[in-house]
Amino acid sequence: MAKPVSIEVWNPNGKYRVISTKSMPGTRWINLLVEQDCRVEICTQKKTILSVEDIVTLIGDRCDGVIGQLTEDWGETLFSALSRAGGKAFSNMAVGYNNVDVNAANKYGVAVGNTPGVLTETTAELAASLSVAAARRIVEADEFMRAGLYDGWLPHLFVGNLLKGQTVGVIGAGRIGSAYARMMVEGFKMNLIYYDLYQATRLEKFVTAYGAFLKANGEKPVTWKRAASMDEVLREADVISLHPILDKTTYHLVNKESLSRMKKEAILINCSRGPVIDEVALVEHLKENPMFRVGLDVFEDEPFMKPGLADLKNAIVVPHIASASKWTREGMATLAALNVLGKIKGYPIWSDPNRVEPFLNENAPPPAACPSIVNAKALGLPVSKL
Ligand SMILES: NC(=O)C1=CN([C@@H]2O[C@H](COP(=O)(O)OP(=O)(O)OC[C@H]3O[C@@H](n4cnc5c(N)ncnc54)[C@H](O)[C@@H]3O)[C@@H](O)[C@H]2O)C=CC1
Numbered sequence: 519m520a521k522p523v524s525i526e527v528w529n530p531n532g533k534y535r536v537i538s539t540k541s542m543p544g545t546r547w548i549n550l551l552v553e554q555d556c557r558v559e560i561c562t563q564k565k566t567i568l569s570v571e572d573i574v575t576l577i578g579d580r581c582d583g584v585i586g587q588l589t590e591d592w593g594e595t596l597f598s599a600l601s602r603a604g605g606k607a608f609s610n611m612a613v614g615y616n617n618v619d620v621n622a623a624n625k626y627g628v629a630v631g632n633t634p635g636v637l638t639e640t641t642a643e644l645a646a647s648l649s650v651a652a653a654r655r656i657v658e659a660d661e662f663m664r665a666g667l668y669d670g671w672l673p674h675l676f677v678g679n680l681l682k683g684q685t686v687g688v689i690g691a692g693r694i695g696s697a698y699a700r701m702m703v704e705g706f707k708m709n710l711i712y713y714d715l716y717q718a719t720r721l722e723k724f725v726t727a728y729g730a731f732l733k734a735n736g737e738k739p740v741t742w743k744r745a746a747s748m749d750e751v752l753r754e755a756d757v758i759s760l761h762p763i764l765d766k767t768t769y770h771l772v773n774k775e776s777l778s779r780m781k782k783e784a785i786l787i788n789c790s791r792g793p794v795i796d797e798v799a800l801v802e803h804l805k806e807n808p809m810f811r812v813g814l815d816v817f818e819d820e821p822f823m824k825p826g827l828a829d830l831k832n833a834i835v836v837p838h839i840a841s842a843s844k845w846t847r848e849g850m851a852t853l854a855a856l857n858v859l860g861k862i863k864g865y866p867i868w869s870d871p872n873r874v875e876p877f878l879n880e881n882a883p884p885p886a887a888c889p890s891i892v893n894a895k896a897l898g899l900p901v902s903k904l
């Protein structure tokens with residue numbers, strides 16, 4: 519018998535039962551659900567990652583929708599449990615949904631939501647922060663100060679890399695990859711090389727215009743290039759940031775072979791998903807190339823790190839915090855709640871998941887639509903005309 523899971527309840531007499539597997543930032547998401555006659559149950563279990571069994575217990579025998587987290591394994595077992603309980607809506611509180619078996623959700627007719635757009639700039643800012651921290655050895659220098667080792671300025675002390683005029687490489691130039699590229703090009707006047715399955719036209723236009731602006735002001739213009747292969751980026755870039763989705767095509771995209779093609783003093787940043795890098799190969803590469811540096815927000819066996827990684831001075835590691843700004847996390851909670859609410863209420867699907875601002879405006883009611891449902895087409899859900 520599964521143990522009962524502790525919960526906090528809002529609006530106990532609400533008509534629709536909506537579960538959130540975690541407490542989420544802000545209260546707007548709760549208010550929006552309560553105003554629309556939902557009983558909101560928030561799991562308060564003191565356990566960071568809930569098991570499938572815990573979530574089956576939470577769902578129980580009547581549940582209209584669930585807001586879940588990227589740490590949970592949403593597959594056949596959970597979608598069948600949700601469907602048995604009468605539920606037709608699930609939303610990840612994340613843009614990435616590699617933890618969700620969308621085919622299983624389709625089989626049970628469950629809509630799967632995600633939270634694009636609201637975390638684009640926040641995530642790109644962390645990737646940019648890790649890039650600068652790695653280039654200028656900020657974490658090593660901070661540890662040195664705290665250890666009381668600083669006894670005066672020295673010409674060789676913590677010498678790092680100048681970013682200006684170097685090349686930034688972006689793999690996966692979608693929403694976040696493009697925002698990161700703009701920050702590095704505009705902020706540090708780096709040249710851009712990117713690889714994506716699709717052309718990043720707006721990004722190219724931006725770099726062209728910025729280059730022309732610099733030239734008109736007597737400065738060296740920045741340049742861009744769309745690489746024909748990922749290898750081209752690996753060979754040419756000084757800083758490489760990974761921003762693709764995680765799927766079969768991107769699993770271990772960076773491995774022993776690809777690492778060997780990168781410059782010996784390159785910087786590699788990963789704010790996408792851990793398994794995009796073969797972390798065992800990365801640890802070996804970092805050991806053999808002390809001038810090669812990485813900034814990692816995500817890990818292959820999250821929350822664990824591969825043996826040896828934590829001991830390496832040329833690695834900066836942070837605990838999956840790329841989207842962790844207050845505005846973004848509250849926005850993610852709002853979008854996830856509105857995905858579930860919209861499906862329960864029978865609303866259509868918002869036509870452009872890249873333009874979710876109307877849902878985030880606190881001074882106006884949100885549109886009567888689900889902000890982003892990834893399997894809308896497969897389920898034949900109607901698109902909003904708003
Ligand atoms: N560390 C964190 O806290 C966060 C991580 N993420 C991760 O970042 C990912 C990207 O998010 P967005 O930019 O919003 O998604 P997006 O869908 O706008 O961009 C992903 C890009 O990857 C490209 N891509 C797909 N397969 C590829 C391949 N084999 N090679 C090269 N490019 C490929 C796509 O064409 C697309 O342009 C999410 O799926 C998620 O896993 C997102 C937010 C926060």
Ligand SMILES: O=C(O)C(=O)CO
Pocket residue numbers: 588611612613614615637840841
């Ligand atoms: O949204 C995502 O995909 C994350 O990883 C956390 O914001």
